[in-house]
Amino acid sequence: MEEIRNKVAESGLITLSLEDFHPAGNRMELDIAPWLFEEMILKEKDFRAYLKEHDWSLYQDAYVAVFCSADAIIPQWAYMLLGTYLQGIAREIVYGNREDLELLLMDRSLRAVDWEAYRDQRLIIKGCGDLPIPPQAYLRIASLLKPVVKSLLFGEACSTVPIYKNKGKK
Numbered sequence: 001m002e003e004i005r006n007k008v009a010e011s012g013l014i015t016l017s018l019e020d021f022h023p024a025g026n027r028m029e030l031d032i033a034p035w036l037f038e039e040m041i042l043k044e045k046d047f048r049a050y051l052k053e054h055d056w057s058l059y060q061d062a063y064v065a066v067f068c069s070a071d072a073i074i075p076q077w078a079y080m081l082l083g084t085y086l087q088g089i090a091r092e093i094v095y096g097n098r099e100d101l102e103l104l105l106m107d108r109s110l111r112a113v114d115w116e117a118y119r120d121q122r123l124i125i126k127g128c129g130d131l132p133i134p135p136q137a138y139l140r141i142a143s144l145l146k147p148v149v150k151s152l153l154f155g156e157a158c159s160t161v162p163i164y165k166n167k168g169k170k
Contacts, residue, residue, distance in 0.1 A: 013157060014118065017126040018133045018141065021109045025091055026062040029098055032082070033070035040072050051081060056089050064090040065101040099134065106137040115148050124153045124160055 033039050035050040066082055068074050079095060086093045094101045125141060138154075145152055146164050153160035 013122050013124055013153075015124045015126055015157065016141075017129055018106070018137050019126075019129045019131045021106065021113070021137075022131050022133065023063070023105045023109055027098060027101060028059055028062045028064050030059070030064055030066045030082070030086075032066070032068045032074070032078070033072070036068075036070055036072055039070040042072065042074055042078055047078060048081070051085055054085070056085055059086060059090045061089075061091050063092045063094070063101055063105060065094050065096055065098050067095065067097050102132075102134050103136050106134060107140055110137065110140050110144060113144070115144050118145065119148045120150045121148075122151045122153075123149050124155065124157060125163075127155045 035042075035047055037043050037046065064086055066079065066086075083093060092101075092105070094104050096104075123145060125138065142152060142163060149164070150166055151162070152164040154163050155161050
């Protein structure tokens with residue numbers, strides 16, 4: 001009887017999931033449109049009153065995306081004021097929507113990794129998972145890994161798409 005071999009395990013392939021680099025934590029959006037006069041004009045006195053009365057504890061340790069959904073011109077100092085209220089409460093504050101927040105968090109997380117640990121390795125970047133991973137993260141990880149890996153693939157061990165192979169490394 002022939003021995004059953006696990007060819008995937010013998011291949012030396014290392015599988016990475018971008019979910020492992022996804023920072024855990026609550027994500028929240030703060031839309032300032034309701035704090036504008038007729039959702040069009042920022043009145044400084046009223047805006048400051050809204051800021052003072054708002055329950056900032058809602059954002060405790062959260063990643064917060066601040067934006068204005070109304071088509072209004074918001075002075076830069078308004079965002080500075082928001083920053084002073086969220087500082088020390090929110091874990092991270094970003095101007096933009098939830099997608100912008102995810103892009104920043106994933107990019108920062110991926111750039112913080114010492115990819116030298118994967119020097120001359122054959123890597124598979126896992127394609128499926130439970131968390132929504134922005135396409136930018138796949139773009140970023142490929143650009144970070146190309147200088148160090150022997151080869152880079154996408155998908156699952158049983159079905160991969162070749163992304164990069166360093167022709168000089170056997």
